[in-house]
Amino acid sequence: MNSTIKILSAFILLSFTTIFNSRAQSAFEIGLRAGEHVALDATFPLSKAPRFHPSIYFTNDIAIGTYLDWLFSLEGGPQGLKFYPGVGPDFFFGDNFNVGIAGNFGVEYSFDFPLTIGFDYRPGFMITDGFKSYTNNWGFTARFRFVKV
Numbered sequence: 001m002n003s004t005i006k007i008l009s010a011f012i013l014l015s016f017t018t019i020f021n022s023r024a025q026s027a028f029e030i031g032l033r034a035g036e037h038v039a040l041d042a043t044f045p046l047s048k049a050p051r052f053h054p055s056i057y058f059t060n061d062i063a064i065g066t067y068l069d070w071l072f073s074l075e076g077g078p079q080g081l082k083f084y085p086g087v088g089p090d091f092f093f094g095d096n097f098n099v100g101i102a103g104n105f106g107v108e109y110s111f112d113f114p115l116t117i118g119f120d121y122r123p124g125f126m127i128t129d130g131f132k133s134y135t136n137n138w139g140f141t142a143r144f145r146f147v148k149v
Helices: 002-021
Strands: 029-035 038-045 050-058 062-070 081-093 098-110 115-121 124-126 138-145
Antiparallel strands (some): 038 050, 081 098, 115 138
16 A cells, blocks of 8 residues: 555656646646546646546556547537547556556547546556456546636
């Protein structure tokens, strides 16, 4: 448990460092993700399109997903609608420490008020556990937007 607290503290420190060092063209958001697992979900802008998209999953154990997403809008489509593919490592803390790599594919809509809702799918495979795949990681998100650009 002590190592979990250290890792969560490092995650929070990295997240806030990213916020203050980013040249934001999008917005910092934080909220919840519900689906196969419940997670604390956040986005940190790195520039106009790519963003850092971490999630802390609360399952039988704790897992941290860290994705780099690229945002795309439909030309002529609704202004708040965006699609994103992404990829990044997943870290699993429990009886054994495991590392995986996952894709992050989603769609989200940002309202005129500070709320973004979305749906995503995050299939992946374990690097440290015989390359076992995990394909049931889908979820709905609702995030509060702290900055509107």
